[in-house]
Amino acid sequence: MEPVALVEHAPFAELKPPFTPMEAQTEASRCLDCGGPYAPAPCSVACPSGIDVPGFIKALRRGESQRAGQIVFSANPLAGTCARVCPTPVLCEGACVLSHVGQRPVAIGRLQRTAADAVANRAAFTAPAGGGGRVAVVGAGPSGLVCASELARLGHQVTIYDENPAPGGLIRYAIAPYRQRVAPLEDEIEPLRQAGVAFRFNTRLTGRSAFLALEAECDAIFLGIGLGADVNPELPGQNLFGVWQALPFIRALKDGHPPLVGRSTVVIGGGNTALDAAREALRLGSDQVTVIYRRDRRSMPAYPYEVSEAEAEGVRFHWLAAPVRFVGDAWLERVECQYQELATGADGRVRPQPVPGALFSIAAENAILAIGQTARAQFTEWVPGLRFEQGRLAVDDNTGQTDNPRYFAAGDAVGGVSVVQAVQSAKRAAQAIHRYLAGED
Ligand SMILES: Cc1cc2nc3c(=O)[nH]c(=O)nc-3n(C[C@H](O)[C@H](O)[C@H](O)COP(=O)(O)OP(=O)(O)OC[C@H]3O[C@@H](n4cnc5c(N)ncnc54)[C@H](O)[C@@H]3O)c2cc1C
Structure with a gap:
């Protein structure tokens, strides 16, 4: 059956558009400039990349936007990206003291964007000439880019390898376009190029021989x-037209080839990716978008504020339900689901159990499976000494060093879930690599 009434792609307006200069100064003047020499401001403590938040806001208030930009980029080479994509309600803005007195927190993310945009690719740094070690960075996602940036600042020669044709990793290919399409990523990478960091794109490193080289x-x-x-x-029926895995669905959208969606879309999963896919399907024109998740609302790994935002946009939720099969004739027509109940096992863990016979169907032309990403476990075959624990590469938390002393890691591979966490862990790993190259323990 052909899908009914496929709807044209609609534009993706930015969720958090930039402030005008006047708005930025007014918002900056709401900051109480709390914190001091003995107790840093809670917003700065909550920022994994360690940005001096009151410092850059004070500079904006004084009209010194260049200075504000220097402050944010000195702590975070992806400060413009983070300004757009960070889950600020659970980080800096969640910590803002104004919320303790019943006021809305300072819009730190949008102010950071004002500061970062003021300097854009002029945030270059001078790398020390000559010397240093030679470091290969595998992956040009945020963790690879930040590690390379820190190492180049410290005078090391860095080459970045990535299987994709362009840098950015999930920033470029997965982060929802209503948060960030690609810009200002290229501006943020320009200082790395100027500092001599080499890029090798379309280069997938696989096998022991690649790592021996x-x-x-x-x-x-x-x-x-x-x-x-x-x-x-x-699941049975997963190959029907209209059934997608989340990452290819979002990548097609970000690559400028938005998938055609029907009137009804079912999204399976309870994390932030599921919510992004649901909100993207809505914007693509599906007017009935239903997220089904096998546990209850409280157990969803997604940020609660994202669940509320999706609900406010019209996304529906079916908690305690799981898909059983996809049904259709060439194209998806309905998703058959089964109600679940939460039961505590002998080990004390609460798990969803199917309720016998409790089946129901949702008519849909599209389904998007967003139930998580796999680990790149093949790396253990290619690099001696690497080890995965619960799906994450095992590293020393303080240094990012793996059990193979020449190899360090950071970002999602070691357990991060956001760009700013990748920035934090990559900065830590770069400092550790610097010490390792200097022969320190
Ligand atoms: C759908 C989705 C939406 C998200 N939205 C947000 C958001 O709004 N805000 C936020 O802060 N975070 C968000 N995240 C999370 C964020 O994107 C990640 O935490 C972050 O990108 C992790 O950075 P990374 O460098 O560790 O990995 P990645 O960004 O995944 O980059 C890894 C890179 O390494 C390359 N690579 C891997 N293996 C090889 C190999 N063998 N050879 C060559 N190259 C290789 C990959 O192709 C990729 O380019 C989202 C994630 C997803 C999936």
Whole structure:
């Protein structure tokens, strides 16, 4: 059956558009400039990348936007990206003291964007000439880019390898376009190019021989490899037209080839990716978007504020339900689901259990599976000493060093879930690589 009434792609307006200069100054003047020499401001403490938040806001208030930009980029080479994509309600803005007195927090994310946009690709740094070690960075996602930036600042020679044709990792290919399409990523990478960091795109490193070659050329290797493909539940009917895995669905959208959607879309999963896919399907023109999740609302891994925002946009939720099969004739017609109940197992863990016979169907032309990403476990076959624990590459938390001392890692591969966490762990790993190259323990 052909899908009914496919709807044309609608534009994706930015969720958090930029402030005008006047708005930025007015918003900056709401900051109480709390914190001091003995107790840093809670917003700065809550920022994983360590930005001096009251410092850059004070500069904006004085009209010194260049200075504000220097402050944010000195702590975070992806400050403009983070300004757009950070989950600020659970980080800096969630910590803002104004919310304790019943006021809305200072819009720190949007102010950071004003500061970052003021300097854009002029945030270059001068790398020390000569010397330094040779470091290979595998992955040009946020963790690889930030590790390379920090190492170049410290005078090391860095080459970044990525299987994709362009840098950015999930920023470029997965983050919802109503948060960030690509800009200002290229501006943020320009200082790395100017500092001599080399990029090798369309280069997928696989197999022991590829890593032997890197080991022969380099003194240390950083793995910013993120996670792999979507988890595949292999349900009956999954190959029908209209059934997507979340990452290819979002990537098609970000690459400028938005998938055609029908009137009804079912999204399976309870994390932030599921909510992004649901909100994207709405914007693409589906007017009935239903998220089904096998546990209850409280157990959803998505940020609660994202669930509320999706609800406000019209996304419906079916908690305690799981898909059983996809039904249709060539094209998806309905998703058959089963109600679940939460039961405590002998080990004390609460798990969803299917309720016998409790089946129901949702008519849909599209389904998007967003139930998580797999680990890139093949790396253990290619690099001796690497080890995965619960799907994450095992590293020393303080240094990012793996059990193979020449290899360091950060970002999603070691357990992060956001760009700013990738920035934080990559900065830490870069400092550790610097010490390792200097022969320190
Ligand atoms: C749908 C979705 C939406 C998201 N939205 C947000 C958001 O709004 N805000 C937010 O803060 N975070 C968001 N995130 C999370 C964020 O994107 C990640 O935490 C972050 O990108 C992790 O960075 P990374 O460098 O560790 O990995 P990645 O961004 O995954 O980059 C890893 C890179 O390594 C490359 N690579 C891997 N293996 C090899 C190899 N063998 N050879 C060569 N290259 C290789 C990959 O192709 C990729 O380019 C989202 C994630 C998803 C999936």
